[in-house]
Amino acid sequence: MxxxxxxxxxxxxxxxxxxxxxxxxxxxxxxxxxxxxxxxxxxxxxxxxxxxxxxxxxxxxxxxxxxxxxxxxxxxxxxxxxxxxxxxxxxxxxxxxxxxxxxxxxxxxxxxxxxxxxxxxxxxxxARLTDGLAFPYLLLLVSGGHTQLILVKGVGEYERWGTTIDDALGEAFDKTAKLLGLPYPGGPAVEAAAVSGNPKRFTFPRPLVGEARLDFSFSGLKTAVRQAAEAIAPVTDQDIADICASFQDAVSRTMRDRIGRGLQRFNERFGPMAEKPSLVVAGGVAANKELRQTLQSISDGHGFRFIAPPLSxxxxxxxxxxxxxxxxxxxxxxxxxxxxxxxxxxxxxxxxxxxxxxxxxxxxx
CATH class of the missing domain: 3.30.420.40 (ATPase, nucleotide binding domain)
Structure with missing residues (x-):
């Protein structure tokens, strides 16, 4: 042994x-x-x-x-x-x-x-360290440099099912914060501002939603935020809060479509499993509470166990x-x-x- x-x-x-x-x-x-x-x-x-x-x-x-x-x-x-x-x-x-x-x-x-x-x-x-998770499972990696949906089949065995074709999600958060004059790092700043905002005030695009491919795109969303801010300049604190809340809402709705399709593909490929299949999230953006709630909801709806390791x-x-x-x-x-x-x-x-x-x-x- x-x-x-x-x-x-x-x-x-x-x-x-x-x-x-x-x-x-x-x-x-x-x-x-x-x-x-x-x-x-x-x-x-x-x-x-x-x-x-x-x-x-x-x-x-x-x-x-x-x-x-x-x-x-x-x-x-x-x-x-x-x-x-x-x-x-x-x-x-x-x-x-x-x-x-x-x-x-x-x-x-x-x-x-x-x-x-x-x-x-x-x-x-x-997740194998924190939860003893067995293979296979799906990983959503969301950070300042990466946004990827990966099938983890074993140690050294990975299939990338989706990736960003432009900006990573963390980068989109950081650039949105910088555009609005919020401090770095942008993710926590945008999330904090969004708490007092109206997520329905601005209708931002949801890139690639509806497409069969599982890739992500956030450049157009970032551009839409800039255009909205410029259209109402100078922005007030409430404007900033509303933009941040609307931005997060667009991200959540985008991820609901993208990840939902990934979970469906996993079920089609592996069929019924002895244990409930798992979706794991990792990367700095995984700290975002609204994103976690969205992923939990998607997982529940598709019969998946949602695993988010400790933020550290x-x-x-x-x-x-x-x-x-x-x-x-x-x-x-x-x-x-x-x-x-x-x-x-x-x-x-x-x-x-x-x-x-x-x-x-x-x-x-």
């Missing part, structure tokens, strides 16, 4: 520096021994978004001490760790270099195996990276060579059709 395994996880793909220790029992049960996250929100808020150079420098300054904290909170030393897992992509290349190089250095110094983890795989497998595990964290490493070890998948390189673009489903073209860094989406 496989022994209890413990992995040090490192996450530096964007603007959170994180380190964690996670263990896995022989029966597959996971437990987070420590999870340390340092947000760079204050460093970037003045710019209205993440500045890659500032993010990379902040990772350099903080990562070593965060790893020490993670080990101390788990009451462990590096000698007690069985492997190192570090985010290798996708993300901001400067941050990825910091985390992956640190992981390589620790692996080389300790003789431990290194697992270069796809950040999206960390999100995809989190929906946003960027190292526990999910460590867990992805443990999942790969459990499947006897090989560790990575120390020559592995970071990848700013790294689609989770390598066989998915490219929607936005490719470049030197790989497929865009």
């Amino acid at each position: 496989m022994a209890v395994l413990r992995v040090l996880g490192i996450e530096t793909s964007c603007d959170e520096t994180a380190a964690a220790i996670v263990e896995r029992e022989p029966d597959g049960t996971g437990r987070i021994l420590s999870d340390v996250v340092l947000s760079q929100l204050e460093e970037h808020s003045a710019y209205g978004g993440v500045v890659p150079e500032i993010a990379a420098r902040a990772h350099v300054e903080a990562l070593d001490s965060l790893i020490e904290q993670a080990l101390a909170r788990a009451d462990m030393s590096l000698a007690d760790v069985d492997a190192i897992a570090a985010t290798s992509g996708p993300g901001l290349i400067g941050g990825l270099i910091v985390g992956l190089m640190t992981g390589k250095a620790i692996a080389m110094a300790t003789g431990k195996p290194l697992y270069a983890i796809n950040h999206l795989e960390g999100h995809a497998l989190t 595990l929906c946003t960027d964290n190292a526990a999910m990276i460590a867990w992805a490493g443990l999942e790969r070890i459990a499947q006897n998948l090989p560790a990575d060579d120390l020559t592995v390189s970071p990848r700013s673009r790294w689609p989770l489903d390598q066989n998915a059709q490219t929607l936005l073209g490719t470049g030197k860094r790989g497929a865009k989406a």
